[in-house]
Amino acid sequence: MKVTGYRSLTTKHDWGRRTGDVNGVMAEDRTDVHVLILETDEGLEGVGIGPHGDVGRVFGAVEGEDPRAVPALYDRMLARAFKTGHNGATFGAIGAIDMALWDLKAKAAGEPLWRTIGGRDRFVPGYASGLDIALDDDALVALYERFTERGFRAAKLKGGRDLDHDLRRLEAVRDVLRRNTARPALMLDANEAWHRSQAVRCIAALEQRVDLTWIEEPVRRWDAAGLAAVRRGVRAAVATGENLTGLEQYRPLLDADAVDIVQVGNVWGITHFLRVAAVAHSRDLPVSPVAHHGNPLAHAAVAVPNHLTFEVQDLVAPIGLHIDQEFQDGGIVLGDRPGLGIRVDEAGIQAARAADGPAAVHGPHVRPARAGLRLGPDGGREEA
Missing domain, CATH: 3.30.390.10 (Enolase-like, N-terminal domain)
Known part of the structure; x- marks a missing residue:
């Protein structure tokens, strides 16, 4: 072939x-x-x-x-x-x-790929993560209620701009998850929004009311010294790695003892994940994939000894993709369809594209002008 x-x-x-x-x-x-x-x-x-x-x-x-x-x-x-x-x-x-x-x-x-790679169990433990910063409080609760119905006991919220806003939302989601467990795991993703001292101050303030499992990307992804400083200054674990493109980029963070949860982006491929997981395992660190459409790394996650939990961003598949997986018991249940279990309806995709206009090119992938340069935890005046 x-x-x-x-x-x-x-x-x-x-x-x-x-x-x-x-x-x-x-x-x-x-x-x-x-x-x-x-x-x-x-x-x-x-x-x-x-x-x-x-x-x-x-x-x-x-x-x-x-x-x-x-x-x-x-x-x-x-x-x-x-x-x-x-x-x-x-x-x-x-x-x-x-x-x-x-x-x-x-x-x-x-x-199925999870068999080919060497997985024994088709179940991949996960956590809910709704990319939710735009939702008001009612919509936020409704979203995580849907995840809770699938057995999820852990969730990661987006935050980092307004401390009171983050605290209120974390407590609301904690209350929802308590339907499944007395002690939900709560994580917060700041998406590199803080400088190191601001990160420590904000996280410490949150930890007075909320038991954070981890804080994700509190400072820039390559700032080994900054991540290590945050790690020393808070109780929560520090998670990072989704934006690192290449095995060699993890070395400075690992050498600086700057990370507790080693993350890997789904979009960088399965071989990359397997290699990063092996390096993390050599340091006795857990690995956690950051989700993407179809959750392809889930097939590899069941085959590594140090997989911790898998991010689940939504409970439905993209238009035209039929994926052999289910969301149950707070995780992903992989199916038996050969390969990644993804069947592509090309005709359906073309029809959907023809009826849809082009997407705007802006949003969370553009770094704001004052990111990392705000004095207070409430963000202050936002600049365009």
């Missing part, structure tokens, strides 16, 4: 709500979902999920190759971008191809 080509599709995820974080909010309820389909000479096709605008730059590393040699082809793609670097969009393309290669490998074996 040889890789012969690829197709790129863009569909939509209909959240039924506005999504975002401290850096901004998406303009619409629907957001783009990018799908890569790898073609082979035997007619078998592999599916990868995630932005892959640089796919043409690295596809030559896998073209004509047997897709079952996934780790070797992953390294071949990294080598293809050796001089110019594999950060950002290029690493995203490598991740999407990597997912599709793993999907092909498992499909060729006629089994």
Whole structure:
């Protein structure tokens, strides 16, 4: 079997709500979902999920190759971008191809990927995470009630701008989750909004009323000294890593003893996750994937010894993607469909795209002008 080509599709995820974080909010309820389909000479096709605008730059590393040699082809793609670097969009393309290669490998074996990788149990423990900063209090409670109905006992909220706002919302979600457990796990994601001393002050103030399990990205992702300072100054664990593009970027954080929960972004691929999990395991640290559409890393999470919990952002699939998984007992239950369990309805996607206008290009992926430069915990006057 040889890789012969690829197709790129863009569909939509209909959240039924506005999504975002401290850096901004998406303009619409629907957001783009990018799908890569790898073609082979035997007619078998592999599916990868995630932005892959640089796919043409690295596809030559896998073209004509047997897709079952996934780790070797992953390294071949990294080598293809050796001089110019594999950060950002290029690493995203490598991740999407990597997912599709793993999907092909498992499909060729006629089994779900979680079996191919070596998982024993199809259940992936998780936590609810609604990308919820745009919701008012009533909508927030209603959202987490839906997660609670699926057995979730842990949740992560977006915050970092207004301390009183964060506290009120954390307490509200804690009360909802108490229907399933007396001691819910609560996390807060500041999305790199604070400087280190501000982070310690704000987290310490929250901890007077709320037992935080972890604080996520309290300062910039590469600030090893800052993350270590926050870790020393608060009770909550420090989680980070979703935006690190390459195994080598974790080294300074690990060497500085700056992280308690090692996170990995789904969009960077399965091989990357497996390698980061192994490095974290060598430091006796747990690993936790940050979610993306279809939750592809869930198949790998069941095969590593140090997986802690998996982020679940929504309970429905993007338009045109039929995914063999369920959300029960506070986690993901993987199915038996071969590969990643993702069936792509290309006709349905094309019809949905034709009826939908282009998405606005702004929101949580644009860093605000005064991020990390606010004096008080309430944020003060916001600047455009």
